[in-house]
Amino acid sequence: MIQRIETKQRMSRIVIHNDTIYLCGQVCKDTVTEPYIKEQTTSMLEKVDQLLLDAGSDREHILSATVYLRDMKDFSAMNEVWDAWVPKGHAPARACLESAMARRELLVEISVIAAVIPK
Numbered sequence: 401m402i403q404r405i406e407t408k409q410r411m412s413r414i415v416i417h418n419d420t421i422y423l424c425g426q427v428c429k430d431t432v433t434e435p436y437i438k439e440q441t442t443s444m445l446e447k448v449d450q451l452l453l454d455a456g457s458d459r460e461h462i463l464s465a466t467v468y469l470r471d472m473k474d475f476s477a478m479n480e481v482w483d484a485w486v487p488k489g490h491a492p493a494r495a496c497l498e499s500a501m502a503r504r505e506l507l508v509e510i511s512v513i514a515a516v517i518p519k
Contacts, residue, residue, distance in 0.1 A: 405455065414455045419516040420463070421455045423448065426512070431505035437474040440507045441481040448512055457514045459485065462492040464513040468499040470506065478508055 406413035415422045428434045428443035452458050467482075469475060475496065486492075492512075501509065 414451055416455060416516065419518075421452065421457050421512075421514045421516060423451050423455075423512040423514070425468075425509045426451070427501075427506050427509045431503070435505070437469075437477045437507045438481050441478045444508060444510055445481065445485050448510060452512070452514055455514070456516045458517065460487050460490045461515045461517055462486075462490070462512055463515055464493045465495075466511045467494065467496040468501070468509040468511075469496065470499070470501050470508070472498045474507060 401417075403416040404412040404414070405416070411424045413424050426444050426447045428440035429447065430443070431440070434440045434443050449459065452461070467478065469478060478496075499509075501507070
């Protein structure tokens with residue numbers, strides 16, 4: 401069975417299939433109050449935390465993450481926030497690449513795949 405949560409015409413925010421959670425791409429909440437890479441990364445990861453909680457998981461159960469940066473010059477600063485966020489011993493498989501963003505003011509986006517927490 402496939403469960404889709406917060407489905408709109410183009411995408412669902414969360415899709416769950418066979419105890420695997422797929423999150424749509426997440427960006428920061430507000431580029432006006434979060435104009436810098438560290439703030440955008442922190443805000444984006446807070447959204448990931450909430451979506452994982454809503455889907456029955458957490459950051460310790462992330463299997464894979466793909467991080468998109470508008471400019472690779474932000475790689476080190478983004479990683480400072482990432483490294484503090486990922487629980488020790490629970491680093492997922494991860495890719496990071498430079499990419500054009502949907503809006504110019506966005507600096508970072510992430511896609512996440514996670515496992516449902518076993519009951």
